[in-house]
Amino acid sequence: MQTVGKSEKYLTLDNKRRMLVVKYEDIEYVKSNGRKVVIVTPTDEYEVYGKMYDITEKLDRANSYFCRCHKGYIVNFNHIAEFGRKYIILKSGKEIPVGKFYLEDTKQKFFEFLEM
Numbered sequence: 001m002q003t004v005g006k007s008e009k010y011l012t013l014d015n016k017r018r019m020l021v022v023k024y025e026d027i028e029y030v031k032s033n034g035r036k037v038v039i040v041t042p043t044d045e046y047e048v049y050g051k052m053y054d055i056t057e058k059l060d061r062a063n064s065y066f067c068r069c070h071k072g073y074i075v076n077f078n079h080i081a082e083f084g085r086k087y088i089i090l091k092s093g094k095e096i097p098v099g100k101f102y103l104e105d106t107k108q109k110f111f112e113f114l115e116m
Contacts, residue, residue, distance in 0.1 A: 011058065013039060013048045020046050024062055028079045029096055030055055032072035042092055064113065069106040070099040077113040 011027070013020040026041045032052050039046040056074055059066035068074045073096050075088055082089035085103065088096040098106060 011039070011062070013046050022046065024059070024065070024076075025078060027066075027076050028090055028092060028094065029076060030059075030066075030074040040094075064109070064116075067102075067106050067109045069102050070097045071101075073097060075106075077110055080110070083107070083110060 009025070010021050010023055013022060022039055022041060028040050028042060030052070031038050031040065033047065035049055036047050037050045037052060037055050039048070052068070052072065052074065056066075056068050059074060065077050066074055067077065069088060075090075075096050079090045079092070080088055081091045084098070086098055088098055088106075090096065
């Protein structure tokens, strides 16, 4: 996976059959599915081989709107409607778990995001 464009507003996903380009702002969350990661947008899901660690690094370099909130999830702060101790509710209504280990860091980054 790599970014494209001078402004780095896109994440390119290579799923062996074709190359997909997804705007960072469209990504609601990323979830782990075995040896694959699933990039979820309001309209589509893109499944590619990869590691959560690699995706986290790429998203962190791209902008500060993403945070790993669970061993198997990365969330885009732009899509959060509610933030609880165990779950994040997205504007789409989807419920994303928050791991105990990730709670304080996620909460701190979310409040920093809100102050931007």
